[in-house]
Amino acid sequence: MKEFLFDELVEKIRKTEGLTKKNTERLLTKLIQNENTFEIFLADLREVKEKITVCEVCFYYKIENVCPICSDESRNKKVICVVSTALDAKSIENVGKYKGVYAILNGEINITKNITPDKLKIEKLFARLEFDSELILALNATFEGEVTANFIAQEARKLKIKTTRIAKGIPMGGSLDYMDESTLENAILNRKNYEG
Amino acid sequence: MKEFLFDELVEKIRKTEGLTKKNTERLLTKLIQNENTFEIFLADLREVKEKITVCEVCFYYKIENVCPICSDESRNKKVICVVSTALDAKSIENVGKYKGVYAILNGEINITKNITPDKLKIEKLFARLEFDSELILALNATFEGEVTANFIAQEARKLKIKTTRIAKGIPMGGSLDYMDESTLENAILNRKNYEG
Numbered sequence: 552m553k554e555f556l557f558d559e560l561v562e563k564i565r566k567t568e569g570l571t572k573k574n575t576e577r578l579l580t581k582l583i584q585n586e587n588t589f590e591i592f593l594a595d596l597r598e599v600k601e602k603i604t605v606c607e608v609c610f611y612y613k614i615e616n617v618c619p620i621c622s623d624e625s626r627n628k629k630v631i632c633v634v635s636t637a638l639d640a641k642s643i644e645n646v647g648k649y650k651g652v653y654a655i656l657n658g659e660i661n662i663t664k665n666i667t668p669d670k671l672k673i674e675k676l677f678a679r680l681e682f683d684s685e686l687i688l689a690l691n692a693t694f695e696g697e698v699t700a701n702f703i704a705q706e707a708r709k710l711k712i713k714t715t716r717i718a719k720g721i722p723m724g725g726s727l728d729y730m731d732e733s734t735l736e737n738a739i740l741n742r743k744n745y746e747g
Numbered sequence: 748m749k750e751f752l753f754d755e756l757v758e759k760i761r762k763t764e765g766l767t768k769k770n771t772e773r774l775l776t777k778l779i780q781n782e783n784t785f786e787i788f789l790a791d792l793r794e795v796k797e798k799i800t801v802c803e804v805c806f807y808y809k810i811e812n813v814c815p816i817c818s819d820e821s822r823n824k825k826v827i828c829v830v831s832t833a834l835d836a837k838s839i840e841n842v843g844k845y846k847g848v849y850a851i852l853n854g855e856i857n858i859t860k861n862i863t864p865d866k867l868k869i870e871k872l873f874a875r876l877e878f879d880s881e882l883i884l885a886l887n888a889t890f891e892g893e894v895t896a897n898f899i900a901q902e903a904r905k906l907k908i909k910t911t912r913i914a915k916g917i918p919m920g921g922s923l924d925y926m927d928e929s930t931l932e933n934a935i936l937n938r939k940n941y942e943g
Contacts (some may be wrong), residue, residue, distance in 0.1 A: 556798060556799070556810050556811075557799060557808055557810065557837075560791060560794060560795050560798075560799070563791055564788065564791050564792075567777075567784055567787050567788055567791065568773075568774050568777055568778070568784075568788060569773055569774075569777055570766075570770055570773075570774060571770075573924075573925075574766060574767075574770050576834055576837075577764075577765060577766075577834065577924075578764050578765075578766060579795055579799075580808075580832060580833050580834050581763075581764055581765055582764070582792070582795065582796075583795065583796075583799050583800065583801060583808060583833075584801060584806075584833070584853060588763055588764075589792075589796060591763050592760065592763055592764060592792075593789075593792065595756060595759055595760050595763065596760075596778070596785075596788075596789065598756060599756050599775055599778065599779065600778075600779075600785060602752060602756075603752070603753060603756070603775075603779050604779065605779060605780060610780075612753055612776075612779060614752050614753065615752070636776060637776050637779075637780070638772055638773065638776050641753075641772075657780060728769075728772075728773075729769075
């Protein structure tokens with residue numbers, strides 16, 4: 552039946568974008584109902600594409616070709632906070648207390664999904680390290696996050712890089728970008744040496 | 748600070764589309780991270796725009812210029828189910844038991860938001876009615892839904908049109924498009940004459 556085309560498109564967009572089915576249905580319904588809304592949405596997306604790119608050092612958002620983190624001279628470039636996504640870094644930025652820089656991995660190691668370490672920005676991270684760099688592993692407290700943290704900690708140990716893992720306040724199974732700010736702040740303040 | 752451009756764009760898109768802040772942040776982050784994903788998303792949206800429009804009779808989705816409801820000859824055109832959005836009609840379709848047609852209002856009466864009856868597709872609905880038509884008011888069990896149902900029921904009474912309101916199973920304050928199928932099915936089976 553032809554009506555299923557709507558569901559097919561919902562499913563296709565949902566898979567590409569990681570939105571929920573309900574979100575996607577609502578989004579498309581709004582867009583279909585009003586030609587004007589559709590044009591505004593496309594224009595907004597075009598603005599996003601033009602103005603926001605990805606920093607080739609830390610992989611955070613670059614706004615009009617400037618990374619607000621890497622270009623900030625008051626930040627300590629030797630302290631590198633390792634996170635899974637740019638949104639995770641943004642959550643930490645919202646706390647407003649962290650004064651180091653970031654390394655965004657663009658994902659987590661997941662063997663069943665064939666996401667091996669070489670698919671992430673781990674090599675790029677290690678290329679940035681100096682003998683006195685410090686890594687703060689702010690990865691999700693999920694299985695994949697732990698695997699990724701362990702992998703990086705082991706590599707860092709070979710190079711004698713000081714490595715800590717944020718600890719207090721992340722409930723097991725939780726996703727970093729849903730945490731409240733005080734939980735995140737505590738987790739960073741109470742980080743401890745990696746014994747993994 | 749330039750970084751706020753991301754938040755500005757999130758806020759702009761969120762307002763246009765009715766997505767949550769978190770959804771929009773995740774959507775944009777995915778799109779920014781990967782040029783390819785961005786292009787696929789735009790192509791999918793273009794496909795939506797090309798293939799899915801709005802039926803000018805019932806305001807349901809029209810797939811490649813055919814409304815799957817209005818074009819279905821096995822449906823009883825005299826029984827018209829009045830809903831607020833196309834997604835509400837889709838929820839009822841998913842139950843698979845309803846054999847009448849729809850009238851989608853594209854919203855609900857909301858005086859504080861200046862949504863008066865003339866802003867909705869109520870006139871279009873009454874233009875379709877014949878002396879033996881029957882209206883099933885399947886509007887949300889919210890304040891705005893009740894106001895809209897009352898308005899339509901009063902107008903229909905003047906024309907001596909048989910009008911029922913879906914009843915059993917919609918919890919007060921609930922939104923129609925989040926209901927499970929059996930709740931929706933019961934609500935339609937147990938509809939009762941409008942005494943409002």
